[in-house]
Amino acid sequence: MKTTSLRLVNISKLYGKIVALQDINLEVHRGELLTILGPSGSGKSTLLKIIGGFEEPTSGEVWINDKLMNGVPPYKRPTSMVFQDLALFPHLNVFDNISYGLKIRKMPINEIKKKVRSIAELLHIEDILDRRITQLSGGQAQRVALARSLVIEPEILLLDEPLGPLDLKLRREMQLELRKIQKNLNATWIYVTHDHEEAMVMSDRIAVLKAGRILEVGDVKQIYEKPKNKFVAEFFGETNFFECRIEKIENGIATASCNEIIIQFNAFRDMKPGDEVTLMIRPEKIKLLKNSPTVNVNVAEGYLREVVYKGPHLDIKIELKNSKTMFVRSIELPYRIGEHVYLTWRDEDVAVIIE
């Protein structure tokens, strides 16, 4: 049984007439890492601040461990936040920063030292405990900020894009390391980012936020491969959409015609022939063929128009007969620009977009 750490009920936040958040309902389970993913201005930081107690929602309820948190100040909440700018105290050294929360809790100094040491070892910063904050590198500063929050053993750790200023390589390393620490501690973390790749690397589940609303919540694989929302599908990179009409449903397999292309996919229970649906196929799920395949479902044909070399893979644009464009991602490309090619994919790779 999963226990619920955090429950948000109908959270709305208004600044004057501007709606920052609207009807947010979300549950976070103990021991999971949930990422709130969204473009800038989507309200994700506001949501985090409401959970941390820095802002009060205009309406709605915040429950942590089945206790109502509305009106409870940050210093009485069992949460801790790693801030976007880290907010390390510039007048205190690393040790004093990390031990801040413990000192406030009037813990005996020996115990403080022990705790700080063990958390510092976990994060590999035991050698820099007496440094000044201004002497830290970007990566070290991240670790100190994390240590400062982890050491007070919060029920929920909130992370507000803490890896933002790091360069790409360091960022990748930190993502993996953070994820490892979170799993080892079996802790509940809520992570905010606008980077979909980061979200996928780190999370158990992802909640996609747009303009103050949660569009979709789901585990990583589901939300990437089978999103139900068009915006969510696009947020994870360029992809292919088809506007279709269901022709027939047999043995749970639906056949739809989409502008001269016939697509088969696993039908939902309430679908019926005649329904209009939007389908989505990820570029890397599509295979390119020189010769026409034997079947005529899940096949399209067109001309190779553009190739962008991306290192590990190639981004390819195909112009279909009906002058629509399809995106294909492939590791290699044995064809030339302008060549006539066929595209195929499997039933199970087709996602049905509901919104």
Added chain:
Amino acid sequence: MNRIRFRQIRIPLHVLYGIPSLVYLFIFFYIPMIMIVVYSFWKGGPLYKVIRVFTLENYVRFFVDELSRNVLVWTNLLALLIFFIVILIAYPIAYFLARLMKGESGLKIILLILMPLEMNYLIRIFAWRNILGENGLINNTLMYLGVIDQPLTMLFHSIYAIIIVAVHNGLPYAIFPLYITLRSIPKSLYDAAMDLGSNRISVFFRITLPLSMPGIAIAFLFIYVPMIGEFAIPALVGGKTYLLGNLITRSFLEIGNWPFASAATMNVLILSLIAIFVVFKLTGMRWLYR
């Protein structure tokens, strides 16, 4: 690259620009400073008598002569007291303007506070005379109302009047630097401290106050340092109060003992330089041109 050649020496252009100013300050500030130092070690007497013999007696006088020693000690204590009073009044105001007012609206009020600095400070001393003086507003009002029938003298010509006028003078110099430092503390630091368990009082003493120290240090420079050389305020509203500045002025212009006056000036100079050095060590010099 951009150098002008002087025989063998090459001086970078950007240094060259500064030379006229350096020379000017050297002649009209640093040489006079050296003269003060020299004078202070000469033997002096009344009526501008100067005997060019090395002596420490002008400095020794500040340890031996009770009057001179008291003037030095009291001037320092008074300057420190005024500084503390100003900070006690200025801090809540700066805090209110910097942290509790939305956006830039605090800056408008800061400007309102800074405007009187443009006024001649004799005018400001004069203004207080009108309120505190024997024929001033307070006495006249109280007498008109029949509360008293003799003018109160403790208000004016007293150390209290000096404190009031000096606090009035010093307030803008404390409110503004405090406002700037308080504004420059990112809000996330307060949030982080609260997040880690600090309540508002603890946030103030552990985060706000330590981080506003540079502002307090700058205020110290602008309040304590001028006060130890002040002579107009005590002369105009201080009655019999006699501060280091009055001692210097009198020794220079009335008694005419320049060596002793120079030694007294050296006291002011050394105390100021110590204050400046400590403050710059604490805050760096960057705030001067930021």
Added chain:
Amino acid sequence: MNISKAILAVFTWTVITFLIYVPLVLVIIFSFNDSIYFVFPLKGFTLKWYVRVFEDPLFLKSVVNSIIVALATTAGAILLGVPASFSFVRLRRNNVFAGFIVIPFIIPWLVIGVSCLIFFYTIGIPLSLLTVTLSHVVYSIPLVVLVVAARLISLNPNYEKASMDLGADQIQTFINITLPLIYPSIAISALITFLWSFDNFIITFFTIGSDITVPLWMWGSLRRPVNVPLVAAASSLIIIIGSAIVYLIEEYRLRKSGFLTTLL
């Protein structure tokens, strides 16, 4: 929370009103009062103090003298200080150089006044408006340097690089790019220097000898009760003219000024 905020707001406005503004407003009220004492209720409205102050030959002379000193000081400080501010920008991390320039600015004025007095006496220059000006420039150089340097430092260095990249030489770049960008700060520093020099009492007090400027006229008049209302009238004029000038430079201060521009 809201109660403490309200308390602080009341405190702030009380201090601003009573500790900062009321004395100045009273000076203005007093200047129109038909009495040499400041007594409530007021005796009656009069402009006679203003008439008398302009009939006082010593006051008129002091105004002229103050303007002469302030203009000369401003000219000297700008000529010396603006070039030095370019040096200061490059050498500001050199503590000896920066300290050399800055110390006259932070030392009490009394020390500048006294040391200049000794200096002029020793080398035999008689005290006059000239010695006043020379000693005023000591304080004004760092003032100009710091105000202009603040602007120079805040300038994007790429402007100058871009100008040279587009083919302008150093002099053209200075005239077309740098000067227009720092011009406001030079104007502001000139204005501040002028006001400061016009108003300065302490340095002037030691270096003027037997001549007179406005602050010295006030100093003298304050010691004679009959003349006190004249000081009120003169002060009111200065307060009103000063406020107008301050209001004019307010815009600049709010937006572009460095720390010091705002404190002076």
